[in-house]
Amino acid sequence: MLQKTHGLAGLLAAELVVFHQGVPLLSWEAAGALLIGCFAGPLADVDKPGSVMAKIFFPLSALLHVLKVKHRTLTHSILIVILLGLAASPLPPLYYWSFLLAYATHPLIDLLNERGVQLLWPLRFKIRLLPKVLAIDTGSLAEVAFRWLVAAAAVLLLLVKLDIARF
Numbered sequence: 001m002l003q004k005t006h007g008l009a010g011l012l013a014a015e016l017v018v019f020h021q022g023v024p025l026l027s028w029e030a031a032g033a034l035l036i037g038c039f040a041g042p043l044a045d046v047d048k049p050g051s052v053m054a055k056i057f058f059p060l061s062a063l064l065h066v067l068k069v070k071h072r073t074l075t076h077s078i079l080i081v082i083l084l085g086l087a088a089s090p091l092p093p094l095y096y097w098s099f100l101l102a103y104a105t106h107p108l109i110d111l112l113n114e115r116g117v118q119l120l121w122p123l124r125f126k127i128r129l130l131p132k133v134l135a136i137d138t139g140s141l142a143e144v145a146f147r148w149l150v151a152a153a154a155v156l157l158l159l160v161k162l163d164i165a166r167f
């Protein structure tokens with residue numbers, strides 16, 4: 001999936017955390033959490049040479065490259081989510097959960113891709129959720145539709161929480 005799709009998924013995850021913790025939407029805390037979500041969503045693609053995340057976190061992406069860590073392996077695994085969960089534990093709960101859940105959305109939605117993810121890395125087999133014909137290829141029309149769905153969910157959640165829309 002593209003960076004903007006992952007960014008939106010991360011935003012949606014952080015939005016859920018903000019609302020779950022009862023943080024007022026128009027506050028610095030909420031803004032910080034949503035920003036963390038936008039960044040943490042695409043972060044796993046730091047393993048992809050040339051990606052925006054690889055450029056932003058250059059020393060880290062260079063290290064992954066030197067260590068021959070391939071795309072959709074270590075940074076897309078359950079193991080790294082657990083390790084990041086431990087490393088980020090000093091953060092306040094709002095930022096901790098916004099970061100961790102937004103990060104976790106990345107390997108989860110990459111499971112919809114036709115190439116799959118080494119979710120159980122260091123075990124090397126790839127996991128994919130959809131059969132090849134239904135899988136969402138990076139940059140495809142299906143990804144655009146998926147992105148719009150995530151964006152619609154984020155906006156709808158916002159409207160419901162602001163009491164503008166009701167179901």
Ligand SMILES: [Zn+2]
Pocket residue numbers: 001044045072076106110
């Ligand atoms: Zn990815």
